[in-house]
Amino acid sequence: MVSNTSKELPHFVRKQVALESQRLVDALKPAQIVAELYGHRLLCVELLPHPAREGEVLRSPFALLDFYDQAWHLLFRTTQGHWQPVPEQAPDLNLSAKVQIIIDDPDHLFWRA
Numbered sequence: 075m076v077s078n079t080s081k082e083l084p085h086f087v088r089k090q091v092a093l094e095s096q097r098l099v100d101a102l103k104p105a106q107i108v109a110e111l112y113g114h115r116l117l118c119v120e121l122l123p124h125p126a127r128e129g130e131v132l133r134s135p136f137a138l139l140d141f142y143d144q145a146w147h148l149l150f151r152t153t154q155g156h157w158q159p160v161p162e163q164a165p166d167l168n169l170s171a172k173v174q175i176i177i178d179d180p181d182h183l184f185w186r187a
Contacts, residue, residue: 082113082114083111083113083114083141087141088111090169090170091111091116091169094169094170094173095109095111095116096109097170097173098118098173098176098177101177102177105120106120106121106122107119107120107121108121114140114141114142115138115139115140115141116138116139116140116141117135117137117138118135118136118137118138118139118176118184119133119134119135119136120133120134120136121133121134122134135151136150136151136184136185137149137150137151137176137184138150138151138157139169139172139173143165144167145165145166145167146165146166146167146168146169146172147159147165148160148163148172148175148176150183150184160175160181160183161181163175
């Protein structure tokens with residue numbers, strides 16, 4: 075599922091976000107992933123069943139793509155819940171490359187299992 079509540083990004087960037095968000099969601103199946111656009115930030119969240127309350131869903135954010143200074147910055151969520159830049163990843167205008175890093179997760183920053 076992809077939601078878009080932003081009109082701040084240029085049209086061509088929003089189109090790129092929609093396409094890459096869907097690619098991320100499809101690539102990470104069967105995990106239930108949503109990508110939500112808030113202003114210039116794309117938040118990637120895994121939806122998990124609540125362990126004790128049937129029918130409730132837990133939201134677990136795992137990646138943040140932040141567009142500023144005309145480039146995408148990729149961040150991961152630490153075990154303390156803080157957002158940190160992915161090491162050795164320079165900002166880049168190429169959103170597809172950043173999404174591929176999330177999918178491949180070579181440093182196990184997004185999927186710690």
